[in-house]
Amino acid sequence: MSEFSLALTEDQVTLQKWIHDFAETVMRPQAHEWDEREEVPYEFIQEAAKIGLYGWEFMAEMMLNDPSGQSMMVAQEELFWGDAGLGMAIMGTGLAVAGIAASGTSDQVAEWVPQCYGTPDDVAFGAFCASEPDAGSDVAAYRLRAKYDEAKDEWVLNGTKAWITNGGIADIHVVVAVVEPELRSKGHASFIVPPNTPGLSQGQKYKKHGLRASHTAEVVLEDVRVPGSCLLGGKEKLDARLARVREGKRGNSQAAMQTFEATRPAVGSQAVGVARAAFEFSLDYAKERKAFGRAIIENQSIAFILADMATEIDAARLLVRRAAWLGKQKKFKYAEGSMAKLKAGRVAVHSTERAIQILGGYGYTREYPVERWHRDSKIFDIFEGTEQIQQLVIARAISGIRIK
Numbered sequence: 289m290s291e292f293s294l295a296l297t298e299d300q301v302t303l304q305k306w307i308h309d310f311a312e313t314v315m316r317p318q319a320h321e322w323d324e325r326e327e328v329p330y331e332f333i334q335e336a337a338k339i340g341l342y343g344w345e346f347m348a349e350m351m352l353n354d355p356s357g358q359s360m361m362v363a364q365e366e367l368f369w370g371d372a373g374l375g376m377a378i379m380g381t382g383l384a385v386a387g388i389a390a391s392g393t394s395d396q397v398a399e400w401v402p403q404c405y406g407t408p409d410d411v412a413f414g415a416f417c418a419s420e421p422d423a424g425s426d427v428a429a430y431r432l433r434a435k436y437d438e439a440k441d442e443w444v445l446n447g448t449k450a451w452i453t454n455g456g457i458a459d460i461h462v463v464v465a466v467v468e469p470e471l472r473s474k475g476h477a478s479f480i481v482p483p484n485t486p487g488l489s490q491g492q493k494y495k496k497h498g499l500r501a502s503h504t505a506e507v508v509l510e511d512v513r514v515p516g517s518c519l520l521g522g523k524e525k526l527d528a529r530l531a532r533v534r535e536g537k538r539g540n541s542q543a544a545m546q547t548f549e550a551t552r553p554a555v556g557s558q559a560v561g562v563a564r565a566a567f568e569f570s571l572d573y574a575k576e577r578k579a580f581g582r583a584i585i586e587n588q589s590i591a592f593i594l595a596d597m598a599t600e601i602d603a604a605r606l607l608v609r610r611a612a613w614l615g616k617q618k619k620f621k622y623a624e625g626s627m628a629k630l631k632a633g634r635v636a637v638h639s640t641e642r643a644i645q646i647l648g649g650y651g652y653t654r655e656y657p658v659e660r661w662h663r664d665s666k667i668f669d670i671f672e673g674t675e676q677i678q679q680l681v682i683a684r685a686i687s688g689i690r691i692k
């Protein structure tokens with residue numbers, strides 16, 4: 289077991305420099321354009337794939353070869369410092385990969401994860417489809433149904449998913465479906481929908497407040513048939529789990545918490561990246577901008593905003609890094625993954641808003657990036673569990689009471 293340390297290894301420092309350079313020289317110059325276009329930045333993703341930043345090998349290196357859990361945090365922070373919309377365009381596929389890794393067998397991981405990325409010349413995408421139009425936080429209210437056709441050993445999926453990153457444009461859709469409605473959230477299973485499966489289509493593409501270089505859309509499934517082998521984890525395991533739930537045996541909630549908590553620090557790191565971008569930009573601006581014959585940073589009221597931003601960003605990063613380490617050791621106790629994501633999301637929203645304040649009127653225009661960073665930052669309070677859902681998870685973990 290590794291000890292918790294904030295010191296990065298030599299490899300992690302190299303990784304940080306490599307991604308920072310990409311973020312500064314490739315992402316930043318095109319961020320504004322893709323935000324305005326609100327289209328899938330295929331050329332950009334291809335560029336990332338060509339240097340090895342978008343691909344299953346990169347994800348495997350981040351997720352499997354790092355007992356400290358810090359490499360992924362470093363990578364996410366730098367990418368999202370570059371740009372959140374383009375960052376999500378690269379990282380969105382990772383949600384599908386996490387879904388496959390969480391429930392799939394090793395054969396399924398080996399078969400489907402590379403297909404989520406394709407090749408640098410022909411990039412592919414993965415989408416993780418859980419949320420529905422009438423059920424986001426309330427996962428027990430999912431309605432998309434999967435029924436087993438025993439004669440053909442096929443599953444038939446019907447329903448609609450909402451807010452799906454890469455939804456409809458993905459080659460691999462990982463779909464969470466209800467297999468036994470009476471069991472509510474315990475009666476779910478996840479399925480792979482392979483490329484070009486008839487019956488799956490894209491519904492509306494959302495026009496968003498931020499993160500606009502990342503594609504988000506509805507996914508409609510009408511009599512989508514997938515082979516039995518596409519049930520993640522396999523039928524035997526599903527049947528055994530459902531039988532246990534029917535008998536009233538509780539699932540291993542500790543194991544479930546370790547899984548859910550483990551993805552949250554990465555989202556926290558993304559938020560820290562956006563917050564840091566806003567902090568650095570507004571610090572430089574405050575030193576340059578003159579009012580009343582002096583640099584605005586010479587006023588305590590401006591300097592103190594920056595002091596608070598620096599402190600809050602450091603606090604968020606510390607929580608994120610600790611949570612990433614705890615996740616690797618499977619040692620979450622008080623929902624530290626949720627704590628990290630909750631804090632980092634709030635810090636990103638606050639820091640980007642304060643950055644606009646420091647830039648004054650210029651901050652409110654699209655000529656400067658801070659208004660985009662502010663729009664982008666709000667997502668961290670919403671996806672991968674809203675602010676209130678993180679509070680709920682933490683409140684339950686610290687109290688042992690099923691707070692509602």
Ligand SMILES: Cc1cc2nc3c(=O)[nH]c(=O)nc-3n(C[C@H](O)[C@H](O)[C@H](O)COP(=O)(O)OP(=O)(O)OC[C@H]3O[C@@H](n4cnc5c(N)ncnc54)[C@H](O)[C@@H]3O)c2cc1C
Nearest residue numbers: 416417418419423424425451452453504670671672674676
């Ligand atoms: C850009 C973007 C990308 C996304 N990508 C994906 C994706 O790839 N895959 C996917 O499956 N989903 C994705 N989502 C969906 C996202 O996870 C949901 O929007 C989120 O979980 C919230 O669900 P909801 O929008 O239905 O809000 P609701 O659950 O309806 O919540 C509305 C409000 O009520 C609050 N609330 C709800 N329940 C409670 C409670 N019990 N106690 C206190 N407050 C409560 C919430 O905190 C929120 O403030 C994405 C969303 C966006 C915006």
